Amino acid sequence: MDLFQKVAQLKKEKNAVILAHYYQDPDIQDVADFIGDSLELARAAQRSTADIILFAGVHFMAEGAKILNPSRKVILPDLRAGCSLSDSCPPERLAEFKKNNPDHFVISYINCSAAVKALSDVICTSSNALKIVERAPKDRPILFAPDRNLGRWVTEKTGRAMTLWPGSCIVHETFSERKMIDLKLKHPDAKIIAHPECEENILKISDFIGSTSQLLKFVSESPNQTFIVATEAGILHQMQKKASQKTLVPAPPNQNCACNECPFMKLNTLEKLVQALETESPEIFVPEAIRKAAQKSLALMLEWSA
Numbered sequence: 001m002d003l004f005q006k007v008a009q010l011k012k013e014k015n016a017v018i019l020a021h022y023y024q025d026p027d028i029q030d031v032a033d034f035i036g037d038s039l040e041l042a043r044a045a046q047r048s049t050a051d052i053i054l055f056a057g058v059h060f061m062a063e064g065a066k067i068l069n070p071s072r073k074v075i076l077p078d079l080r081a082g083c084s085l086s087d088s089c090p091p092e093r094l095a096e097f098k099k100n101n102p103d104h105f106v107i108s109y110i111n112c113s114a115a116v117k118a119l120s121d122v123i124c125t126s127s128n129a130l131k132i133v134e135r136a137p138k139d140r141p142i143l144f145a146p147d148r149n150l151g152r153w154v155t156e157k158t159g160r161a162m163t164l165w166p167g168s169c170i171v172h173e174t175f176s177e178r179k180m181i182d183l184k185l186k187h188p189d190a191k192i193i194a195h196p197e198c199e200e201n202i203l204k205i206s207d208f209i210g211s212t213s214q215l216l217k218f219v220s221e222s223p224n225q226t227f228i229v230a231t232e233a234g235i236l237h238q239m240q241k242k243a244s245q246k247t248l249v250p251a252p253p254n255q256n257c258a259c260n261e262c263p264f265m266k267l268n269t270l271e272k273l274v275q276a277l278e279t280e281s282p283e284i285f286v287p288e289a290i291r292k293a294a295q296k297s298l299a300l301m302l303e304w305s306a
């Protein structure tokens, strides 16, 4: 039996569901029951009735599933699948900021730990950040954590001044503006599309900015033929599937490396998925006090972005 059949058999046997992010390996995307951006995955986790949710993504996403659906067993194939953005905001430092700035309304990007979510007033994702910031109380200063690039872009779009936490994504800060301009000269009709976690200079030269799902929708629906794609390379798999006749050019990183692939996302493999389903581990646990507080900020996000 090959690995694909083994996953299918175990899913059935264990009444498990596989939720996968677009940055996962193509093989993993192909065995998933649901693929989405962070917001769609949070919603899918919340409504799941499966006994086991296997999260093919990174740690903060699996924690999010557990926070929203605590009666399910949530497993992550590799517990080391972290996130540089999440790591840039330790909860103790956020607690200290809040102590020194008690007037601030804290909006945290979903790429953060459960403990940081628990300290936040509301959560946002790249697909609803504009909406969430617009709903924030007008009479309070805002702290936006932990992605300074997304925060800067949201400020520009909404006109709402915010204190930005100095965090960033190692993958989205890798793209070379000079190489992208060279590519644009080679493909003058191409549209440059980027994730808002990219740096300001990349966003400035982009024709469309959005979450992974929004980028995918843009490519499928646009009358244009060629796209230079500035986000993690895993998204190209669904883009190619949904728009097979279009030309997709991955935005080049600064170095000649595979830095446009998230090393954390790529820790998950089909072999590890099989093992995780067989052993129903590694399991994600969130202490109840943290879970309850984090659920509040996540629930407010879901309410504001409904």
Ligand code: 13P
Residues within 6 Å of the ligand: 036, 037, 038, 039, 111, 125, 126, 127, 169, 195, 197, 210, 211, 212, 213
């Ligand atoms: P979205 O899929 O919500 O756009 O998030 C991208 C990301 O970096 C996930 O880690």
Ligand code: SF4
Residues within 6 Å of the ligand: 023, 058, 082, 083, 084, 085, 086, 111, 169, 170, 171, 172, 197, 232, 262, 263, 264, 265
């Ligand atoms: Fe985190 Fe960046 Fe990887 Fe997304 S792509 S999981 S933000 S390190």
